[in-house]
Amino acid sequence: MSIKSVVQGIGHAVPDKVMTNHDLAKLVDTNDEWITQRTGIKERRICRDDEAASDLAVAASREALAKSGVDPMDLDMVILATVTGDYIFPSTSGIVQDAIGAKRAGAFDVQAACAGTIYALSVADAMLKVGHAKHILVVGVDTLSKFVNWEDRSTCVLFGDGAGAMVLGAEENTDRGIVKTVLLSDGSGAQHICLEVGGSRYPLARHYSEPHNHYIYMNGAETYRFAVKAIGDACCKVLEEAGLHSDDVDLFVPHQANLRIIESAAARIELPPDKVFVNIHKYGNTSAGSIPLGLYEAEKEGRLKKGDLVLTVGFGAGLVWGANLIRW
């Protein structure tokens, strides 16, 4: 029997602070009706000034470990997906590894924006299957509220902060586990979603004669067009490669960026609404946190049970996108 990468426990964390659409309407020229109709978002969670990505990641990881019953000392690797880590370096995964007492584990970050957790799961799956590890902690976390221009109504209404974490274990004699993953990218669309200043191209400490983005820039219309096609394609590809059909899927947990994008993806793969998990109204777009947060809530609500086939799909800055099929 081959080795499977099984999700043994899942945890989550979101900041306590809630920002509603009505709160936002006090900051910028927007309103609840526009945000709800165009995106499906009603409120989002926002970090305090003294709260960073690792704080959410550590809380989510502790919950995942407790649920799995795996001792932190038995973790071989911590893989953390984020574009909003505590620092440019060191990695946020290392901060988490230390905080949870995973003293035997290696640690590294994965940077694939809103598809980050899909990428991280794929790497973890490969390491578990070849025997490089027996237990891996995969964390998806983002704190995009820290990088939003609160005067730009076209972006600030979309994002929120959150984290999800999963303990994966290598198991034999089971049908459960990651079934198939597809990972895709198109760097020619890099300019559509970016944060220019703060890296080696435009270091923060320099002064520039030309203006550069200190905040998240997003070409919403272009991203929307890309997303609708990309996530439909990724879902079809992962199902085809697994030799499965959308009828086989028990639950669809897509990246929560826009309710209209989610609905069009579900329609493309002919999934009925009761098989589509949505929590965008509560959290907005939490980037790498979005899919694990969705999986966590779906399980908690009893919509995801052991043995169910779950389809996840993510897309974001890069451009990158991808999908996983997991036998829960």
Ligand code: ACO
């Ligand atoms: N409140 C009120 N009006 C607004 C707001 C707002 N918050 N934002 C924009 N508008 C106005 C615009 O100015 C425009 O007005 P105009 O017609 O007078 O010029 C009008 O509303 C329509 O604007 P559009 O941008 O055409 O609105 P659209 O229906 O395209 O929705 C949105 C915009 C929600 C951003 C959509 O394009 C979208 O969801 N794009 C995809 C975003 C995404 O998925 N990102 C994921 C990746 S993020 C990552 O990787 C980190």
